[in-house]
Amino acid sequence: MPYMMVQLLFSLAGLPSxxxxxxxxxxxxxxxxxxxxxxxxxxxxxxxxxxxxxxxAKLRVLAIATPERWDELPxxxxxxxxxxxxxxxxxxxxxxxxxxxxxxxxxxxxxxVMTKLAxxxxxxxxxxxxxxxxxxxxxxxxxxxxLEQFTLxxxxxxxxxxxx
Numbered sequence: 001m002p003y004m005m006v007q008l009l010f011s012l013a014g015l016p017s018x019x020x021x022x023x024x025x026x027x028x029x030x031x032x033x034x035x036x037x038x039x040x041x042x043x044x045x046x047x048x049x050x051x052x053x054x055x056x057a058k059l060r061v062l063a064i065a066t067p068e069r070w071d072e073l074p075x076x077x078x079x080x081x082x083x084x085x086x087x088x089x090x091x092x093x094x095x096x097x098x099x100x101x102x103x104x105x106x107x108x109x110x111x112x113v114m115t116k117l118a119x120x121x122x123x124x125x126x127x128x129x130x131x132x133x134x135x136x137x138x139x140x141x142x143x144x145x146x147l148e149q150f151t152l153x154x155x156x157x158x159x160x161x162x163x164x
Contacts, residue, residue, distance in 0.1 A: 002028075005044040005065065005090045007156045009079075012086045017160045035059065046092065047072065065090060066133065089152055091133070095142050107139055 003022050010017055023040055025031040028049030034040035036058060043050075047070070053059040054073070061076040065087040069078055079087035096110060117123050118136035127134040137145060 001090065001092065002044040004153060004156050005087065007160055008090055008152075009044075009084060009087060011156070011159060012084050032059070063087070089148070093145070093149070095137075095146060111139060 006020070006022075007017055010019060020041070023031075023034065025034060028043075028045045031040060031043050031045065032050060032053055035043055036053070042062070044065075047054075047061075047064070050059055050061070051072070054061055061073055063079045063082050063084070064070050064073060064076050065079050067078065067080060067088055070076065079085060096114065098106070098110075114136040118134060124134045
């Protein structure tokens with residue numbers, strides 16, 4: 001996902017997808033070491049992986065990809081503020097899915113449970129602690145969102161040659 005965010009940024013900026021090469025690391029922690037050691041020029045990652053170095057002023061956040069500034073990094077501008085609102089499309093997400101033809105009463109019950117969960121302070125705090133933006137969508141909204149995400153990644157994959 002971080003590499004796809006870089007590719008989306010290049011696309012939004014009108015830059016060729018091969019302007020930089022990917023340096024694959026096993027983890028964000030290893031990538032941070034690569035940045036600190038000068039082997040990597042920049043990285044897109046969830047904030048939690050970078051916060052210790054950001055708070056120690058070893059790394060600088062250039063932008064965050066959320067619609068609004070984040071309380072943990074109040075001085076970090078949003079991508080939207082920098083003219084790249086499209087970066088908000090790349091988000092980590094999860095969804096509850098079931099088999100085709102799942103009976104409507106079961107779908108309704110899960111929708112009710114997820115709606116209640118979305119207002120639970122413990123769940124919200126947990127999502128935020130892992131860089132999540134807590135939300136719950138209806139089944140129709142979830143389907144639309146998942147299709148948008150699939151289309152976005154398929155398009156980016158074609159741009160960089162990983163998908164036909």
